[in-house]
Amino acid sequence: MAAALLTGCASFIAPPYSPHFETLDSLKKQPIDKVAVGQVQPTDPAAPVNRITLRGSSLSSPHGTFAKYLEKALEQDFKELSVYDPAASTRVDATIVKNDIDISGINTGTGVMEVEVKVHRGTEQRLKKTYQATTEFPSSFAGAVAIPKGQAEYGNLVRSLLRKVYEDQAFINALKK
Template sequence: MKLRMATLALTAVVLTGCASFVAPTYSPDYPSIDRLKTSQLGKIAVGEFQPRSPEAPVNKITLRGAPFVTTQGSFAQYLEEAIRSDLTELRVLDPKADTRIDATLLKNDMDVSGINTGEGFMDVRLSVIKRGQTVHEKIYSAKTQFESSFAAAVAVPKGQSEYPRLVRTLLQTIYADPAFIAAVKP
Protein backbone atom coordinates (compact mmCIF):
# COMPACT_ATOMS: atom_id res chain seq x y z
CA MET A 1 0.00 0.00 0.00
CA LYS A 2 2.81 2.42 0.88
CA LEU A 3 4.54 1.64 -2.43
CA ARG A 4 1.32 2.35 -4.33
CA MET A 5 0.88 5.72 -2.56
CA ALA A 6 4.51 6.65 -3.17
CA THR A 7 4.17 5.77 -6.86
CA LEU A 8 0.97 7.82 -7.12
CA ALA A 9 2.60 10.82 -5.43
CA LEU A 10 5.67 10.60 -7.69
CA THR A 11 3.46 10.35 -10.78
CA ALA A 12 1.51 13.45 -9.69
CA VAL A 13 4.73 15.41 -9.19
CA VAL A 14 6.10 14.39 -12.59
CA LEU A 15 2.85 15.20 -14.38
CA THR A 16 2.59 18.55 -12.63
CA GLY A 17 5.99 19.51 -14.02
CA CYS A 18 4.83 18.77 -17.57
CA ALA A 19 1.39 20.35 -17.53
CA SER A 20 0.52 23.94 -18.35
CA PHE A 21 -1.82 25.69 -15.92
CA VAL A 22 -4.32 28.40 -16.90
CA ALA A 23 -5.33 31.27 -14.62
CA PRO A 24 -8.97 30.97 -13.52
CA THR A 25 -11.45 33.54 -14.74
CA TYR A 26 -11.50 36.77 -12.71
CA SER A 27 -14.65 37.58 -10.77
CA PRO A 28 -15.26 41.05 -9.31
CA ASP A 29 -15.03 41.89 -5.62
CA TYR A 30 -18.59 43.08 -5.11
CA PRO A 31 -18.03 44.92 -1.80
CA SER A 32 -15.42 47.07 -3.60
CA ILE A 33 -17.78 47.58 -6.53
CA ASP A 34 -20.58 48.61 -4.15
CA ARG A 35 -18.30 51.15 -2.43
CA LEU A 36 -17.31 52.61 -5.81
CA LYS A 37 -20.97 52.94 -6.83
CA THR A 38 -21.42 55.54 -4.10
CA SER A 39 -18.54 57.61 -5.54
CA GLN A 40 -20.51 58.79 -8.60
CA LEU A 41 -17.78 58.00 -11.13
CA GLY A 42 -17.82 59.35 -14.65
CA LYS A 43 -17.61 57.25 -17.80
CA ILE A 44 -14.22 55.53 -18.16
CA ALA A 45 -12.38 53.96 -21.08
CA VAL A 46 -9.76 51.25 -20.64
CA GLY A 47 -6.56 51.74 -22.59
CA GLU A 48 -4.05 49.09 -23.51
CA PHE A 49 -2.28 47.47 -20.59
CA GLN A 50 1.41 46.70 -21.08
CA PRO A 51 3.43 44.63 -21.73
CA ARG A 52 1.25 42.57 -24.04
CA SER A 53 3.97 40.18 -25.19
CA PRO A 54 3.66 36.78 -23.51
CA GLU A 55 7.47 36.70 -23.56
CA ALA A 56 7.83 39.74 -21.26
CA PRO A 57 9.24 38.67 -17.87
CA VAL A 58 6.11 39.78 -15.94
CA ASN A 59 3.99 37.63 -18.24
CA LYS A 60 6.04 34.48 -17.66
CA ILE A 61 5.11 32.73 -14.43
CA THR A 62 5.99 29.19 -13.52
CA LEU A 63 4.56 27.19 -10.66
CA ARG A 64 7.30 24.76 -9.61
CA GLY A 65 8.49 24.59 -13.21
CA ALA A 66 5.03 24.27 -14.76
CA PRO A 67 4.04 27.13 -17.11
CA PHE A 68 1.21 29.32 -15.79
CA VAL A 69 -0.66 31.21 -18.53
CA THR A 70 -3.87 33.14 -19.21
CA THR A 71 -6.47 32.76 -21.92
CA GLN A 72 -6.06 36.50 -22.64
CA GLY A 73 -2.49 36.01 -23.91
CA SER A 74 -0.66 37.89 -21.14
CA PHE A 75 -1.12 38.72 -17.48
CA ALA A 76 -1.25 42.42 -18.41
CA GLN A 77 -4.27 41.62 -20.59
CA TYR A 78 -5.76 39.56 -17.73
CA LEU A 79 -5.55 42.66 -15.51
CA GLU A 80 -7.02 44.79 -18.32
CA GLU A 81 -9.98 42.42 -18.63
CA ALA A 82 -10.44 42.41 -14.84
CA ILE A 83 -10.73 46.21 -14.80
CA ARG A 84 -13.10 46.09 -17.79
CA SER A 85 -15.22 43.58 -15.90
CA ASP A 86 -15.38 45.82 -12.83
CA LEU A 87 -16.18 48.94 -14.85
CA THR A 88 -18.91 47.01 -16.68
CA GLU A 89 -20.40 45.99 -13.31
CA LEU A 90 -20.30 49.67 -12.32
CA ARG A 91 -21.94 50.63 -15.64
CA VAL A 92 -19.26 53.25 -16.32
CA LEU A 93 -17.28 51.51 -19.08
CA ASP A 94 -17.34 53.58 -22.27
CA PRO A 95 -14.65 53.15 -24.96
CA LYS A 96 -15.28 56.75 -26.12
CA ALA A 97 -14.99 58.37 -22.67
CA ASP A 98 -12.71 61.38 -22.09
CA THR A 99 -11.22 59.58 -19.06
CA ARG A 100 -9.00 56.57 -19.73
CA ILE A 101 -7.09 54.13 -17.53
CA ASP A 102 -3.70 52.87 -18.77
CA ALA A 103 -1.41 50.51 -16.89
CA THR A 104 1.97 48.81 -17.03
CA LEU A 105 2.51 45.59 -15.13
CA LEU A 106 5.86 45.93 -13.32
CA LYS A 107 5.94 42.85 -11.08
CA ASN A 108 3.84 39.72 -11.22
CA ASP A 109 4.59 36.39 -9.57
CA MET A 110 3.07 33.47 -7.73
CA ASP A 111 5.57 31.74 -5.44
CA VAL A 112 4.62 28.20 -4.42
CA SER A 113 8.12 27.13 -3.41
CA GLY A 114 7.40 27.29 0.33
CA ILE A 115 6.74 24.25 2.46
CA ASN A 116 3.47 25.50 4.01
CA THR A 117 2.85 28.94 2.53
CA GLY A 118 2.57 30.41 -0.95
CA GLU A 119 2.65 34.09 -1.93
CA GLY A 120 1.50 36.29 -4.77
CA PHE A 121 3.09 39.62 -5.70
CA MET A 122 1.95 42.31 -8.13
CA ASP A 123 3.04 45.89 -8.86
CA VAL A 124 1.39 48.02 -11.53
CA ARG A 125 1.92 51.60 -12.69
CA LEU A 126 -1.57 52.94 -13.28
CA SER A 127 -2.34 56.21 -15.06
CA VAL A 128 -5.60 58.10 -15.43
CA ILE A 129 -5.68 60.31 -18.52
CA LYS A 130 -8.43 62.89 -18.79
CA ARG A 131 -8.87 64.79 -22.06
CA GLY A 132 -5.30 63.92 -23.06
CA GLN A 133 -3.68 65.00 -19.77
CA THR A 134 -2.33 62.62 -17.15
CA VAL A 135 -4.22 63.53 -13.97
CA HIS A 136 -3.11 60.60 -11.82
CA GLU A 137 -0.15 58.22 -11.96
CA LYS A 138 0.87 55.89 -9.18
CA ILE A 139 2.46 52.50 -8.58
CA TYR A 140 0.09 50.18 -6.75
CA SER A 141 1.19 46.96 -5.06
CA ALA A 142 -0.49 43.83 -3.78
CA LYS A 143 0.77 40.83 -1.87
CA THR A 144 -1.23 37.78 -0.88
CA GLN A 145 -0.40 34.72 1.20
CA PHE A 146 -2.13 31.38 1.14
CA GLU A 147 -1.78 27.91 2.58
CA SER A 148 0.32 25.69 0.37
CA SER A 149 2.20 22.44 0.63
CA PHE A 150 5.57 20.85 0.06
CA ALA A 151 3.80 18.49 -2.37
CA ALA A 152 3.70 20.00 -5.86
CA ALA A 153 0.44 18.17 -6.57
CA VAL A 154 -1.15 20.42 -3.91
CA ALA A 155 0.97 23.60 -4.19
CA VAL A 156 0.70 24.14 -7.94
CA PRO A 157 -3.12 23.99 -8.26
CA LYS A 158 -3.39 26.13 -5.11
CA GLY A 159 -1.12 28.80 -6.63
CA GLN A 160 -3.18 28.64 -9.81
CA SER A 161 -6.47 29.11 -7.97
CA GLU A 162 -5.10 32.03 -5.90
CA TYR A 163 -4.18 34.26 -8.87
CA PRO A 164 -7.60 35.95 -9.20
CA ARG A 165 -7.44 36.82 -5.48
CA LEU A 166 -4.10 38.56 -6.08
CA VAL A 167 -5.69 40.64 -8.86
CA ARG A 168 -8.72 41.43 -6.66
CA THR A 169 -6.39 42.53 -3.85
CA LEU A 170 -4.58 44.88 -6.23
CA LEU A 171 -7.84 46.32 -7.55
CA GLN A 172 -9.19 46.77 -4.00
CA THR A 173 -6.10 48.87 -3.25
CA ILE A 174 -6.61 50.98 -6.36
CA TYR A 175 -10.35 51.45 -5.78
CA ALA A 176 -9.78 52.48 -2.14
CA ASP A 177 -7.33 55.24 -3.11
CA PRO A 178 -9.03 58.67 -2.81
CA ALA A 179 -6.63 60.09 -5.44
CA PHE A 180 -7.74 57.45 -7.97
CA ILE A 181 -11.41 58.09 -7.21
CA ALA A 182 -10.95 61.85 -7.60
CA ALA A 183 -9.17 61.31 -10.93
CA VAL A 184 -11.99 59.24 -12.45
CA LYS A 185 -14.83 61.48 -11.31
CA PRO A 186 -16.40 63.69 -14.00
Protein backbone atom coordinates (compact mmCIF):
# COMPACT_ATOMS: atom_id res chain seq x y z
CA MET A 1 0.00 0.00 0.00
CA ALA A 2 2.81 2.44 0.83
CA ALA A 3 4.42 1.72 -2.53
CA ALA A 4 1.10 2.40 -4.26
CA LEU A 5 0.82 5.74 -2.46
CA LEU A 6 4.30 6.71 -3.56
CA THR A 7 3.73 5.76 -7.18
CA GLY A 8 0.27 7.30 -7.37
CA CYS A 9 -1.47 4.28 -8.85
CA ALA A 10 -3.63 3.30 -5.91
CA SER A 11 -7.39 3.37 -6.08
CA PHE A 12 -9.45 4.65 -3.17
CA ILE A 13 -13.17 4.29 -2.46
CA ALA A 14 -15.27 7.23 -1.27
CA PRO A 15 -16.67 6.73 2.24
CA PRO A 16 -20.31 5.80 2.73
CA TYR A 17 -22.73 8.71 2.71
CA SER A 18 -24.17 9.80 6.04
CA PRO A 19 -26.99 12.37 6.24
CA HIS A 20 -26.95 15.74 7.97
CA PHE A 21 -29.59 14.83 10.54
CA GLU A 22 -30.32 18.39 11.71
CA THR A 23 -31.30 19.32 8.17
CA LEU A 24 -33.43 16.20 7.80
CA ASP A 25 -35.13 16.92 11.12
CA SER A 26 -36.03 20.37 9.84
CA LEU A 27 -37.30 18.90 6.56
CA LYS A 28 -39.44 16.38 8.48
CA LYS A 29 -41.53 19.27 9.77
CA GLN A 30 -42.63 20.13 6.22
CA PRO A 31 -45.76 18.58 4.62
CA ILE A 32 -43.78 16.72 1.96
CA ASP A 33 -45.48 14.34 -0.43
CA LYS A 34 -44.11 10.87 -1.22
CA VAL A 35 -41.02 11.15 -3.44
CA ALA A 36 -39.32 8.93 -6.00
CA VAL A 37 -35.71 9.38 -7.06
CA GLY A 38 -35.20 9.33 -10.81
CA GLN A 39 -31.91 8.42 -12.34
CA VAL A 40 -29.04 10.75 -11.54
CA GLN A 41 -26.90 11.65 -14.54
CA PRO A 42 -24.41 11.09 -16.03
CA THR A 43 -24.45 7.33 -15.70
CA ASP A 44 -21.41 6.83 -17.95
CA PRO A 45 -18.45 5.86 -15.72
CA ALA A 46 -16.12 7.63 -18.16
CA ALA A 47 -17.90 10.98 -17.76
CA PRO A 48 -15.54 13.57 -16.22
CA VAL A 49 -17.78 14.06 -13.13
CA ASN A 50 -17.58 10.32 -12.42
CA ARG A 51 -13.77 10.42 -12.31
CA ILE A 52 -11.85 12.05 -9.47
CA THR A 53 -8.08 11.94 -9.25
CA LEU A 54 -6.19 12.54 -6.03
CA ARG A 55 -2.58 13.23 -7.00
CA GLY A 56 -2.53 10.43 -9.54
CA SER A 57 -4.62 8.03 -7.45
CA SER A 58 -8.22 7.47 -8.41
CA LEU A 59 -11.14 8.02 -6.08
CA SER A 60 -14.06 5.74 -6.92
CA SER A 61 -17.64 5.50 -5.78
CA PRO A 62 -18.69 2.40 -3.85
CA HIS A 63 -21.70 2.36 -6.20
CA GLY A 64 -19.74 2.40 -9.48
CA THR A 65 -20.28 6.08 -10.35
CA PHE A 66 -20.59 9.30 -8.37
CA ALA A 67 -23.96 9.83 -10.02
CA LYS A 68 -25.12 6.56 -8.43
CA TYR A 69 -23.57 7.69 -5.12
CA LEU A 70 -25.73 10.84 -5.23
CA GLU A 71 -28.79 8.81 -6.24
CA LYS A 72 -28.31 6.45 -3.28
CA ALA A 73 -27.77 9.43 -0.93
CA LEU A 74 -31.08 10.97 -2.05
CA GLU A 75 -32.88 7.65 -1.58
CA GLN A 76 -31.32 7.19 1.87
CA ASP A 77 -32.39 10.66 2.96
CA PHE A 78 -35.96 10.25 1.67
CA LYS A 79 -36.19 6.88 3.41
CA GLU A 80 -34.99 8.53 6.62
CA LEU A 81 -37.79 11.08 6.18
CA SER A 82 -40.29 8.23 5.52
CA VAL A 83 -41.33 9.84 2.21
CA TYR A 84 -39.48 7.57 -0.24
CA ASP A 85 -41.71 5.69 -2.67
CA PRO A 86 -40.26 4.53 -6.02
CA ALA A 87 -43.78 4.69 -7.52
CA ALA A 88 -44.56 8.24 -6.30
CA SER A 89 -45.81 10.80 -8.82
CA THR A 90 -43.34 13.36 -7.40
CA ARG A 91 -39.85 12.59 -8.70
CA VAL A 92 -36.45 14.18 -8.10
CA ASP A 93 -33.96 13.98 -10.98
CA ALA A 94 -30.42 15.33 -10.90
CA THR A 95 -27.51 15.94 -13.22
CA ILE A 96 -24.03 16.40 -11.79
CA VAL A 97 -22.32 19.31 -13.53
CA LYS A 98 -19.15 19.58 -11.39
CA ASN A 99 -17.66 17.05 -9.00
CA ASP A 100 -14.10 17.28 -7.74
CA ILE A 101 -11.81 17.00 -4.76
CA ASP A 102 -8.59 19.00 -5.15
CA ILE A 103 -5.63 18.17 -2.92
CA SER A 104 -2.98 19.98 -4.95
CA GLY A 105 -2.58 22.69 -2.29
CA ILE A 106 0.20 22.51 0.27
CA ASN A 107 -1.96 22.91 3.40
CA THR A 108 -5.56 23.04 2.20
CA GLY A 109 -7.77 20.81 0.07
CA THR A 110 -11.05 21.78 -1.52
CA GLY A 111 -14.11 20.09 -2.89
CA VAL A 112 -16.70 21.37 -5.32
CA MET A 113 -19.98 19.85 -6.44
CA GLU A 114 -22.59 21.42 -8.69
CA VAL A 115 -25.85 19.65 -9.46
CA GLU A 116 -28.91 20.57 -11.49
CA VAL A 117 -31.99 19.33 -9.64
CA LYS A 118 -35.41 18.91 -11.21
CA VAL A 119 -38.62 18.04 -9.43
CA HIS A 120 -41.56 16.72 -11.45
CA ARG A 121 -45.06 15.84 -10.34
CA GLY A 122 -46.46 13.73 -13.13
CA THR A 123 -45.66 15.67 -16.29
CA GLU A 124 -45.42 19.06 -14.53
CA GLN A 125 -41.93 20.35 -13.82
CA ARG A 126 -42.11 22.03 -10.42
CA LEU A 127 -38.45 22.95 -10.04
CA LYS A 128 -35.31 23.24 -12.13
CA LYS A 129 -32.43 24.73 -10.19
CA THR A 130 -28.67 24.39 -9.95
CA TYR A 131 -27.06 24.03 -6.53
CA GLN A 132 -23.37 24.29 -5.71
CA ALA A 133 -21.43 23.36 -2.62
CA THR A 134 -17.78 23.78 -1.78
CA THR A 135 -15.75 22.40 1.08
CA GLU A 136 -12.34 23.21 2.44
CA PHE A 137 -10.31 20.89 4.63
CA PRO A 138 -6.79 20.63 6.07
CA SER A 139 -4.46 18.82 3.71
CA SER A 140 -0.74 18.37 3.32
CA PHE A 141 2.10 18.56 0.85
CA ALA A 142 2.71 14.87 1.64
CA GLY A 143 0.55 12.67 -0.59
CA ALA A 144 0.37 9.97 2.09
CA VAL A 145 -1.55 12.48 4.22
CA ALA A 146 -3.40 14.46 1.52
CA ILE A 147 -4.87 11.51 -0.40
CA PRO A 148 -6.72 9.90 2.56
CA LYS A 149 -7.95 13.35 3.65
CA GLY A 150 -9.34 13.97 0.15
CA GLN A 151 -10.92 10.53 0.16
CA ALA A 152 -12.59 11.16 3.53
CA GLU A 153 -13.89 14.57 2.40
CA TYR A 154 -16.12 13.26 -0.39
CA GLY A 155 -19.00 12.31 1.92
CA ASN A 156 -18.84 15.80 3.48
CA LEU A 157 -19.04 17.37 0.03
CA VAL A 158 -22.20 15.43 -0.89
CA ARG A 159 -23.74 16.14 2.53
CA SER A 160 -23.00 19.86 2.09
CA LEU A 161 -24.60 19.88 -1.37
CA LEU A 162 -27.73 18.06 -0.21
CA ARG A 163 -28.01 20.33 2.80
CA LYS A 164 -28.23 23.33 0.44
CA VAL A 165 -30.89 21.55 -1.62
CA TYR A 166 -32.98 20.53 1.41
CA GLU A 167 -32.81 23.99 3.00
CA ASP A 168 -33.97 25.74 -0.18
CA GLN A 169 -37.59 26.87 0.12
CA ALA A 170 -38.13 26.42 -3.65
CA PHE A 171 -37.15 22.74 -3.32
CA ILE A 172 -39.37 22.28 -0.26
CA ASN A 173 -42.33 23.92 -2.09
CA ALA A 174 -41.81 21.61 -5.08
CA LEU A 175 -42.13 18.56 -2.80
CA LYS A 176 -45.14 19.76 -0.81
CA LYS A 177 -48.44 17.94 -1.03
